[in-house]
Structure formats: structure tokens, C-alpha cells
Amino acid sequence: MSRIGRMPIVIPSGVEINIKGSEVTVKGPKGQMKRVFSPSILFEKDGNQINVKRESDEANVRALHGTTRAVLNNMVVGVSTGFTKILEVNGVGYRVEMEGDNAVLHIGYSHPVPVAPPTGISFEVDPKTHELKVNGYDVEVVGQVASDIRKLRPPEPYHGKGIRYKGEIVRRKAGKSGKA
16 A cells, blocks of 8 residues: 555644545645545545545556545645745846735846736745745645746856755856967
């Protein structure tokens, strides 16, 4: 059996889970999420825990077992505590600031680049460290928004300028060497 799929999901206080067949709805203080899973995966609610089981040992069902448990756990964690991705803006004159709910990036273009958050996402800016925090309850949306922002100016290998994830290591290249 899948090691991840066997682990129970602990439901924190303040989180409600409704299971109707293969449709699962999770409500919490941060938001509400709904997802339809494969009908070959079964959910058993046992007090404040949920166990994810599978109907058979076919290869495609085994592959879904751990994935389904991980997705459901991310839903529970998201509506209870939320997720955060931190982006660093590096470069001379590069900065990020808030304008209402939007983040405005000054990243070396002739114009500032405004980024509007989709529903369920909020931005926080720390102007001293040039960091942009992307917060939300859906881990997929948080990751996608952070990735889209990073694509606006990915880090380049010669000077290291651009937008990168916090803790991301960018391999640096040596520049041209002059003739001797």
C-alpha cells in the first residue's frame, strides 16, 4: 500500500468536512473548497480523522491513492492555516509596492507592472527586503500565481537580477573574459 495514502488526515478544530460519495467539501476559517475525486477511492470518517482507502489494487487506482490523500490533506491545511509562497525581487532599482490590493512591480521595464490577485489570493509586501508574499487557501492557485509573477522577470544567470522564490539557488555563469 501507499505509505502516504495509509496516513490518516487529522481534522483540526474549526474545519468541517462533508463527504458525499466521491465529492468532498471542506469548510474552514480561511475559506471553502470542493472537489470531486475518483469513484474508486473511498473516504472513511472516524472521529476527527479521515482515512483514504482504495477499492482495488489495479495500477491506476494505486497511483491515485497517495495523490488523493495528499490533495485532500492540502485542502484541510489550506482552509485551516493557508499557504504562502515568498518571492524575492533582486536587482538595482527593482522593487515591489502595494497599490490597493494590487502589487506593482518595478523590474527594469520602462513601465511598472501591476499584478491583480485572483479571488482567494492576497499579497503582502516587505519593502525593506524586497519580498512579495503570495497568500491563499488553495495550494495550486498560490503556486500558479507565484509562478506567473516569477515569469515576468525570471532570474538571469550573469548578474542574478530578477524575481526568484525565497531560498531558490540560481546558478551563476562567468561573463566574457578579455583577450590576454
